[in-house]
Amino acid sequence: MDRPPLVRPPGAGPADPHQVHLTLASGGGVWVSWATGDGSVGGGDRPPPRLASVVQFGQSAAGLGRTARGASETYTQAFPGGESYTSPRLHHVHLSAADLEASGKEGAAARAVFYRVGDPGPGGAWSPVRAFTPPPRAGLGAYPVRLAVLGDLGQTHNSSTTLDHLTAAARGEPAAGAAVGGAGGGGVAAASTTTTTAAPTPPPAQAVFYLGDMTYADDYNPDGTLRAWPAPPLPYTPSYGPKWDAWGRFTEGLFSAVPAVTTAGNHEIETDAAGRSFQAWRARYKSGPGKGPAALASTAPLYGSVDVGPVHIISLNTYAPWDPASAQRAWLEADLRGVDRSATPWVFVLMHAPWYSSYASHYRELECMRLDLEGVLAAGSVDAVFSGHVHAYERTSRVLDGVPQPDVGGCAPRYVVAGDGGNLERLYTVFTSGPGPAACPPAAAADECGQAEAAAAAADPANNPPFCDATQPRWSMLRQPAYGFGMLDVLSPTRARWSWYANVDGRVRLADSAEWSRDEACLSAAGRAAADARAGARGTAPNAAERADAADAAPPPAAGYAPPPPAELPSQLAAAARAGVAPPPP
Numbered sequence: 254m255d256r257p258p259l260v261r262p263p264g265a266g267p268a269d270p271h272q273v274h275l276t277l278a279s280g281g282g283v284w285v286s287w288a289t290g291d292g293s294v295g296g297g298d299r300p301p302p303r304l305a306s307v308v309q310f311g312q313s314a315a316g317l318g319r320t321a322r323g324a325s326e327t328y329t330q331a332f333p334g335g336e337s338y339t340s341p342r343l344h345h346v347h348l349s350a351a352d353l354e355a356s357g358k359e360g361a362a363a364r365a366v367f368y369r370v371g372d373p374g375p376g377g378a379w380s381p382v383r384a385f386t387p388p389p390r391a392g393l394g395a396y397p398v399r400l401a402v403l404g405d406l407g408q409t410h411n412s413s414t415t416l417d418h419l420t421a422a423a424r425g426e427p428a429a430g431a432a433v434g435g436a437g438g439g440g441v442a443a444a445s446t447t448t449t450t451a452a453p454t455p456p457p458a459q460a461v462f463y464l465g466d467m468t469y470a471d472d473y474n475p476d477g478t479l480r481a482w483p484a485p486p487l488p489y490t491p492s493y494g495p496k497w498d499a500w501g502r503f504t505e506g507l508f509s510a511v512p513a514v515t516t517a518g519n520h521e522i523e524t525d526a527a528g529r530s531f532q533a534w535r536a537r538y539k540s541g542p543g544k545g546p547a548a549l550a551s552t553a554p555l556y557g558s559v560d561v562g563p564v565h566i567i568s569l570n571t572y573a574p575w576d577p578a579s580a581q582r583a584w585l586e587a588d589l590r591g592v593d594r595s596a597t598p599w600v601f602v603l604m605h606a607p608w609y610s611s612y613a614s615h616y617r618e619l620e621c622m623r624l625d626l627e628g629v630l631a632a633g634s635v636d637a638v639f640s641g642h643v644h645a646y647e648r649t650s651r652v653l654d655g656v657p658q659p660d661v662g663g664c665a666p667r668y669v670v671a672g673d674g675g676n677l678e679r680l681y682t683v684f685t686s687g688p689g690p691a692a693c694p695p696a697a698a699a700d701e702c703g704q705a706e707a708a709a710a711a712a713d714p715a716n717n718p719p720f721c722d723a724t725q726p727r728w729s730m731l732r733q734p735a736y737g738f739g740m741l742d743v744l745s746p747t748r749a750r751w752s753w754y755a756n757v758d759g760r761v762r763l764a765d766s767a768e769w770s771r772d773e774a775c776l777s778a779a780g781r782a783a784a785d786a787r788a789g790a791r792g793t794a795p796n797a798a799e800r801a802d803a804a805d806a807a808p809p810p811a812a813g814y815a816p817p818p819p820a821e822l823p824s825q826l827a828a829a830a831r832a833g834v835a836p837p838p839p
């Protein structure tokens with residue numbers, strides 16, 4: 254990594270705030286969070302001393318006339334051998350939307366709020382003054398809205414490059430917008446739809462979608478040494494807590510200026526020897542509703558939603574129960590029912606592990622979740638789903654049940670995989686099918702539903718879809734193993750532009766873009782019925798000859814590719830197999 258934030262700067266005192274960051278709060282406003290003191294390994298669960306949690310804020314660096322107060326907490330991850338980790342003191346203060354509107358400058362695009370954090374009492378200290386642009390209130394209809402997308406960042410040299418590029422873009426610095434992609438740069442291919450003119454002065458991002466897997470602390474033993482792989486089975490997940498503190502300082506420049514919306518990944522689970530999971534993520538990155546102790550509780554939900562102007566953002570947890578009887582499923586259905594699409598017409602979902610990916614690693618890991626919840630997202634007219642986990646990039650067409658849907662007039666979500674921040678676990682370069690390096694992974698790596706699909710395909714290939722396609726799936730519009738980040742510009746109630754920036758020889762390059770539309774008709778019963786009819790028009794699954802004909806007829810997926818009519822029904826077969834019954838006859 255280019256910068257060494259593992260330890261705090263020499264001379265930093267125990268009351269000096271560090272790891273300052275912002276997260277969007279459910280119910281409006283932002284959480285301002287920071288740490289004081291140091292985390293410790295083997296410290297005997299002795300947390301740093303208590304300090305007040307205070308934010309001073311206002312319209313200028315010299316005019317911090319308002320004050321908000323919050324609370325602090327610590328946590329301990331228990332590991333055997335005297336290597337338990339106790340966190341620094343973690344402070345959280347909620348600034349409501351009303352607070353922010355009263356403090357920001359009126360009118361101009363930059364309604365900057367200046368702030369500092371700390372403790373005004375004896376022995377306390379203040380951070381430097383920082384500034385951010387508050388997100389617009391839900392339903393204000395303020396366009397454009399710019400949302401950055403980042404996942405699986407870690408803390409490596411590649412992470413530094415991605416973070417620098419994203420921070421510049423999120424701050425609206427021209428360098429990111431001026432770096433226009435083209436084929437042939439450093440091996441990163443550009444899609445043929447790549448925009449050739451980028452906005453010269455892109456607006457600052459209002460938020461960062463963080464797609465999970467932050468620090469990769471659990472790739473280390475509690476003593477800081479790198480874990481052996483494959484890891485021996487243990488009743489807990491070893492982890493090196495100071496990596497969380499290092500990551501908090503590493504990302505401070507970005508997240509103290511642009512609020513994050515996070516979803517937890519598998520590297521946030523970190524089940525310790527006492528059986529506690531998600532402790533670090535919950536204690537450091539708040540997503541609970543509004544003010545008060547409930548939002549700070551260790552039992553705060555692992556999923557939630559927030560609004561940014563005309564955008565409603567749902568954060569799901571792919572490692573919490575999502576089955577039909579689960580609290581998460583009930584919450585998701587209620588949340589989607591409650592969205593006022595006249596106020597927040599756009600709905601996006603963040604979840605760490607993807608449903609649609611044609612990379613060999615993590616292939617069909619969440620097939621059961623897809624089968625259970627894809628219809629819920631489609632019925633809720635979700636516009637796009639963003640995931641990480643797969644350390645590469647892939648963008649799909651609108652797709653429902655494996656069948657590409659038209660972008661204009663279609664009602665299913667698009668899916669973006671952007672787990673390409675740059676962590677130490679390497680880039681994924683092998684696809685499930687050619688062209689290019691390809692390997693269909695063993696079915697045992699998939700979840701039970703993926704395994705059932707593989708078994709059905711092996712037992713009766715004439716009447717079941719193959720476990721891996723012979724070519725790039727028709728729903729896969731672009732897939733590219735490269736590090737980078739995304740940027741989503743929501744331009745109007747019906748138009749948005751997606752951009753993906755790749756790291757190429759240390760420079761940022763626009764390597765993919767797509768124009769996305771919304772169809773208001775999808776919200777109506779008639780519109781949903783039409784969409785369902787399109788998906789349902791697939792009839793029975795094609796036999797091998799029909800699939801071969803379709804493959805011959807289908808052009809290779811590329812930008813501008815018009816999806817052919819729906820033709821396959823893989824999940825019906827998988828659901829039947831999962832239920833232990835024979836698949837439907839052809």
Ligand SMILES: [Fe+2]
Pocket residue numbers: 466518519520605641642643
């Ligand atoms: Fe992951």
